[in-house]
Structure formats: structure tokens, C-alpha cells
Amino acid sequence: MYIIIVGGGRLGYYLARTLLDEQHEVLIIEKDTYTVQSIVNEMGSICIKGDGCETSVLAEAGTNRADIFISVTGDDEDNLVACQVAKYKFNVPRTISRIRNPKHEALFKKLGVDVTVSSTSIILEHIKHEVPTNPLMHLLSIQEKGLEIVEIKIQPGSKTVGKAIKDLTLPAESILALIIHRDTNPSVPSPATVLQAEDQIIAVTKPDNEASLRSALTGS
């Protein structure tokens, strides 16, 4: 596949290396002359100098035949515009943008960016994982379907300990996929499965139902 990356910083650089290893055709567009030079010296002529938001630069890069367009500069506004130009001027089928402000996710979707990746949210989630008081954690989001996979921990002393799953009121469109007991093997939960302290439950849900899923499972 032909993949264009805007931004030759650390993220763009390692992304290009990974994609090259997977035998893709890769081109980096980078503004800074020095950065362009050092990428070219190391990886050959896979990097051109220019502004990834400019139509003429994208035309030169052959954006009209790109399969994927990824913008990973440090500025949300630049990533948005680069992806929109790629999408609407060059009809790139899939555009991916890095975002700094997690709140911009919905906006980018609405404005035609196919996928957003927020480094801030990813780091936040990892830190939250290490804070044992938080009962719900995001493991994965399936953006195209508007679904997310979450993990809920049943704290000792929680009101739902000893209750069967059929007695809980789970929100719509939420499925419990897996239950990991402290001492036994993981299993697929059935209506009769009884919750125990320190169970970890992996569930599929919609972002809007997250809070009610958490309260249904933890009783708080």
C-alpha cells in the first residue's frame, strides 16, 4: 500500500520505519530542512520537504494514489487540515490523525477524518490502570462501530458481590464477554455466573452506556 505520513518527528519517523518493514511504500512530508536531511540520510529518499497542508505539496507527493494518509504533527489544527485536504481534494480513502486534545475526537470524525488517535488519552488510560480505585478502564475502542471494550473490577465489599449476572440490570447494547476470577480460569459469563470480589470483567459497550454499566456491575 502507498502510505503518506505528514510530520517527520519521532512519531512519524518510527511509524515510517515500521511500515517500511512491513513492505509498504512510504513517503514522509516534513517542513524542517534539517529533519528531512537526517531522514533521507538514514532511510533513503522517502522524505520530501514541504507543508503537508498545501495542495501543491500533496500533488507532488502523489496523494491521489495514496491508500492511507496519516498526519502526526504536534498541532491538532495542522493534522485536521492536512487530512481534510487529502480527503476532499485527493479522495484518499482512509485518513488518520493524531490529536493532542482528546476533546477534538468527535469534531475530527464529523469533519471527515476517518480515525483519530489521541496520545494524551492513551497515556491517561495507562496511568489510570495503575490507580487501583478506578473500577472501569478502557482497553480498546472500535471507532467505526462506536463501541468500546472495557474492563471492570469488582472491588471487595461491592454490593454486587455474590449476585448472579441475571439479577443485574445491564444497560442496552452492553455485553459481558469474559470474566476473570481471582483463582480460577477465565470463562465466558452466563446468566447464572455469580460475581466474586476481585473479578475482572471484560465487556463491550457504547461510550454513552459506560457509566450505567459500571454502576450495574459495581453497585455504586
Next chain:
Amino acid sequence: MKIIIMGCGRVGAQLAILLDKENHEVITLDLNVDSFRRLPPEFKGNALLGNGLDEDSLIKAGIEKADAFIAVTQGDNRNIMAAQIAKHIFDVPKVICRIYDPLRRDLYSMLGLEALSPTTIFAQMLKEKLES
């Protein structure tokens, strides 16, 4: 009218002063508090320190009740993004943005954004001056 102006540079400040004189409710938004020195003491509107790309700052500026939103910062992409937030998230009835790059302006006009390119306008004006 309630009008939010993002970017209190020369153009933003000048526009704010003009609209203020006509008794519109004007809110100027800028990242740098220094920019507000361009507003004269008799300016009756609001000067708000904040990022026009941040929804919380926009809400603080009163965007939910604004009649118009003007994006005139130095960055084309900032203006484009802020204008799209105002138009598509907050449904502001009148949104105008400045885009220096003529090609980018053409693309976003096509996408339904009301955008002006000072580059094209001024070049055209100079040409007409020469010919007159």
C-alpha cells in the same frame, strides 16, 4: 448582534473597534494578553484570554448564544479549525474565517466555509490601482 472575534491582532482589533462603535456585543479572544493593548480604553466589549480551538474557552466566550464568529488569527489552519468548530459544533449562524493561502481558501469555500483570502483580495486591489 453578539459577535466573537478570535485573534486580536491588527485586523481583529480593528474589526472589534468598528463593531463596538455600532453597539454590537463584541468578545475578542486571544492566546496572548499583550494583544489586547490594541483595544482602546473606550472599548466596551470583552477581551478574553483563551484558545479558540478549545470548546471550553469558546463556551466561556458565550459561543452558544453568538450570532457571528470571526476567525482572524495568524494561522490559516487555526482559523479553519475554529471556524469549523463554530459552524458544525455550535451552529453559529454566521461564521467567517481568514485563509491566507488562496488554494486552501478555494477548498474550504467548496466545503461550505465562508472564507476570505487577503492575499487574493489585496493583489487584485493593487492591480486595479495600477491600472487606474
